[in-house]
Amino acid sequence: xxxxxxxxxALLTAGIGLVVLGAVPRDQVxxxxxxxxxxxxxxxxxxxxxxxxGRRRDIRLAAAVVAGILGYAxxxxxxxxxxxxxxxxxxxxxxxxxxTPSIDQLSALDRWVHSLVxxxxxxxxxxxxxxxxxxxxxxxxxxxxxxxxxxxxxRWSVRDSLREMADHLHTPEADAVLxxxxxxxxxxxxGATATLTSLSDTIEQTLAARREIEAERAKPRIVVRQVxxxxxGMLGVALVFGxxxxxxxxxxxxxxxxxxxxGAYVGSLAMMRRLTRPRERQRILAGATR
Numbered sequence: 001x002x003x004x005x006x007x008x009x010a011l012l013t014a015g016i017g018l019v020v021l022g023a024v025p026r027d028q029v030x031x032x033x034x035x036x037x038x039x040x041x042x043x044x045x046x047x048x049x050x051x052x053x054g055r056r057r058d059i060r061l062a063a064a065v066v067a068g069i070l071g072y073a074x075x076x077x078x079x080x081x082x083x084x085x086x087x088x089x090x091x092x093x094x095x096x097x098x099x100t101p102s103i104d105q106l107s108a109l110d111r112w113v114h115s116l117v118x119x120x121x122x123x124x125x126x127x128x129x130x131x132x133x134x135x136x137x138x139x140x141x142x143x144x145x146x147x148x149x150x151x152x153x154x155r156w157s158v159r160d161s162l163r164e165m166a167d168h169l170h171t172p173e174a175d176a177v178l179x180x181x182x183x184x185x186x187x188x189x190x191g192a193t194a195t196l197t198s199l200s201d202t203i204e205q206t207l208a209a210r211r212e213i214e215a216e217r218a219k220p221r222i223v224v225r226q227v228x229x230x231x232x233g234m235l236g237v238a239l240v241f242g243x244x245x246x247x248x249x250x251x252x253x254x255x256x257x258x259x260x261x262x263g264a265y266v267g268s269l270a271m272m273r274r275l276t277r278p279r280e281r282q283r284i285l286a287g288a289t290r
Contacts, residue, residue, distance in 0.1 A: 064088035079255040083262050094269040095225045098277065100214055106173055106207045108138035112145075113177055113200045120193045126185035127158050144168055158185035166285045173203060175284035217276045224272065 064085040071080030115136060119129040130148055137145045144165045151161035159182035166178045177199055184192035238245050249258045 060088055061085075075250070077250065077255055079249075079259050082259060086262065086266065090266050091228065091269075094266070094273055095221065095228060097218060097221065098273065100210075102171065102173075103207065103210050103214065105140060105169065105171060106203055106210065108140040109173060109177055110200060110203045110207060111138050112141055113196050113203065116181075117193060117196050117200060120196070126181055126192060127152050130158075130181075158182060163285055166283075170283065172281050172283050173206065177203075179284055220272070221276070224269065228269075 064087075067088070068081045068084035071084060072078060112133060115133045116129050119132050120126075124132065130145065131152070134142070134145050134149055147168075148161045148165050151164065152158065162178040162182045162185075166175050169175075169178075177196075180195045180199055181192070184195060248254045
């Protein structure tokens with residue numbers, strides 16, 4: 001019977017892990033927003049980070065395994081071998097604030113557009129203004145601007161170079177800015193300053209709205225973190241001082257039920273995190289010309 005419970009627990013844990021994997025974004029590259037396949041997501045999860053992050057993950061893994069074995073040794077509950085590692089790895093990921101790549105990229109675009117607006121009135125062309133902006137380019141955009149400059153040096157047109165940059169940034173806001181720059185370059189720079197100034201104002205308004213939205217989305221996450229912390233604390237105290245309360249869970253059926261309850265709670269956290277993720281919007285540009 002214990003083997004059956006262990007098998008059921010392993011299958012349920014694997015299912016919960018897949019739910020968490022689909023709900024929690026694993027891509028840490030800020031400027032890339034393309035949808036990732038399940039194989040890529042799994043590779044991100046299983047890949048050991050380099051440096052201190054990798055050592056911290058190893059310590060967490062060792063602590064989770066030791067704690068699970070210790071819980072099993074003290075209580076005889078096989079379910080601890082699954083609940084403890086699940087809690088150690090899933091709860092921090094589900095309760096943490098998600099990354100905000102769109103806000104970071106919008107801020108970088110705003111600074112870059114401001115530098116171009118300041119450069120264009122001096123009589124430079126769009127291509128020369130892009131080359132000049134490379135010196136003080138935001139860190140998130142610097143590799144892409146360097147690539148645009150290399151394409152220009154290889155005699156690519158400004159429009160094609162900017163379209164390739166748009167494919168790498170992969171956001172509607174970047175498409176709007178780069179399409180305006182490409183159109184201005186095609187027309188010889190006519191009206192570029194006014195267009196980019198208007199775009200900069202729009203980006204600033206969008207950035208303010210996004211930050212306000214993220215602030216509102218953070219409120220339920222804070223409440224859930226508090227509820228989870230209080231619940232775990234109370235259950236820990238009850239487990240230590242009120243063992244009779246948990247006696248029904250000492251049976252194989254009770255352990256399966258306990259694992260199901262924990263899985264349902266983790267699944268609800270994963271669903272909440274998925275619902276708070278912004279939806280992907282349609283781009284203006286798609287596909288490079290070369």
